[in-house]
Amino acid sequence: MPVVADDGALTPADGRPLRVAVVGAGPAGIYTAEALVRRAPVPVTVDLIDRLPTPFGLVRHGIAPDHPKMRAIRDTLHRALDDPGVRFVGNVEIGTDVSLEDLRAHVDAVVYTYGAALDRPLSIEGEQLTGSLAATDLVAWYCGHPDADRVRVETALAGVRRAVVVGVGNVALDVARVLCRAPQELEPTDMPQHVLDTLAATAVEEVTVLGRRGPVQATFTTKELDELGELAEATVLVDPADLPGEDEPPPPDRLVARNVDVLRQYSANTAGPGRARLTLRFYRRPVRILGTDRVTGVEVERTAVDDEGRAVGTGETEVLPADLVVRSVGYRGEGLPGLPVDPRTGTVPNDDGRVLRDGTPSVGEYVAGWIKRGPTGVVGTNKHDARETVAALLADAEAGVIGPHGDRDDLVHTLQTRGAEPVLLEDWRAIDAAEVALGATRGRARTTLHEREALLAAVRAAAVR
Template structure:
């Protein structure tokens, strides 16, 4: 009963219809939270721009992480719920506007992530051979929208790589580039990716952090995986592990930092070995300029020191690192959907506990979860708590009568088909999944990712024409 003692609103004649925009972990966790509760009947349309679900679990986690990528088996179970409908291959803002979408549902939760990379803002960043980690990761995970030609041209003949950033994505990139073809062969990478990586004669990968190891954001599990590569040696300069008092205090109070330091100190005695890739972790260095004329040939870096507030300050000491390829992995930011406010500085949608704010006030029926809500931080599991907070806000609004079914609504999929769109539903996704498994089986793998949108849709159409 509401706090004012008035009777609760009558039960709806139909379930509350909620559209979730983005079928990655945050969106699937939100759909799961909505359908697991029994206070308010809810039916969910889970929309995604791609024909495939799982977002960064499919196109963000490196394919040599089979245990992490197995998370999608867990996520898949949520798609099987009878009140959840996966609707892929629908670009909200293009195939249907937000205003039009709102007419088909009672509420929308935006969970479409933060896909735009942050730039270094230095001279030479536009040179061929300079890539965003978002582009490289999208390429080796088989994202349909990646510029294959640009990425593959950047990898041609590469011997020395510099990865700028010390988060988990930076370590993923370094690890993938340092692996042997034999190590990558069992993964679900597209065949053209395996072929290009096998032909790249990488000899050295350097990971640069502008601050010290105590300020690095990678997790210990991700860090340890660098030491298990078949033909690579991890190298750390012992001088980079000497900590100032502030960093010592951070290490004493943060278990992740202390564990990272223990791993790094264990590698400080390593020496380069003949015929093995040198995988260097270098701290207290920031890029100030990319060198080269027709393509990148090196990186000019400046030695830094961390001040009392944990900020990196330049010392004026410069050096040049040879590099045929520079990959920046310095963060992500969200991009706005037409009609949805996004803060330019943070790259997130203004919100209060998941309620979208327009002009400082909660917008009835609009919610947000995941990276577009809180920024690009945390691992996959953090999205579960985040989605639950947003769903709790939505359910509280429904209980308070702020949000309620407002009469009959037309079916969203019927409307999309009438507009000429080709929505991919759960059975269609199963056809894609089966086609990838069949392709993988031809080479003794569990699966091989289909990377072209047309190949994905061809699998859907082929299944639709088979006798049932």
């Protein structure tokens, strides 16, 4: 266990650093690694493990590519990867390349930060039809995620003129905005070329965003809402009847009040000729997706918000013609092989970041990010969350609960001897350079490599130079 020196500082008993594996190289994982190496009173080394060959998680594969300022946050995250105490280990899947039990044998503690990647279904009739997609599928596709199902998404988008997006969070607005973008607006982004080509051929005329409750309960931010009004060839429409009355007191929450102000501005718009229509409709919920082989429409029911803030149906229904339905009603996590997840919350049971197994803290196991707290907050929320978990881990190290007990084999060496192909930081730099070079051939700053084999080919090509 660590020992306390005369000056009160903790020092490893066996002379080597405390070794921690962080599973998931998105913002939560990188913030966790950063906090560990900067805040620990003992030397710490971190292996930042991800199943993809690339770091940054949802910053790379979740934030819409037409948000360059938001996506630029990866420049900040990259500084943590450059810390000598942090080692990026990509292209490694827990349960395939290394078991959870085996991983724990190589390190003194593990922090799980791999997020919540599964979508929540609507669980209504017709959801299985061609043209019905989860936002997770569409976002993965237009962000160039290696696991994106190109055939399914591009089949769903073929011939689309009218789309319905279910949900009123930031991801729903991202989807609506991307669908309404003119080709010239998307051309400068780092979207893969096949994405740009497909969207350019998808002449969307109308996108309707449905919220089952009112604008006061919507979870999008004002920044996201404002951006809709900047679309070059689309007009945002809102029914004034869906908004609080002018004589009603403003919502006490400042963010909500700002949102309502923006929505009131949109409610004065009228659809112009030759422009797409992006309509935000509140107090509506889908009850059935219509169609035989593919989506032809959505039956929606008018709702009201009861005294407890729940959406309740009124029995009044209408049909919205649609070729595409995208659900964006939340995310949920799943367990790694050997790691428990509460099926109700989609999170790993924990106490201030300490993993609970059968209600008892599991020595040396921790969580941070969405898999800890659920899919809430913005990118920066993960920084505070990571610090809370790191504080718990370091408290356990100080108490002697965890510590650098004995020698441990190097994880990367073990993976390589087993035939795995871990991608390290220099390998990621080769991928980064290849994407920049590809973008330059098309007059862009970057073009995302979307196939895993193409990513690994860039690594191999750099290795032989």
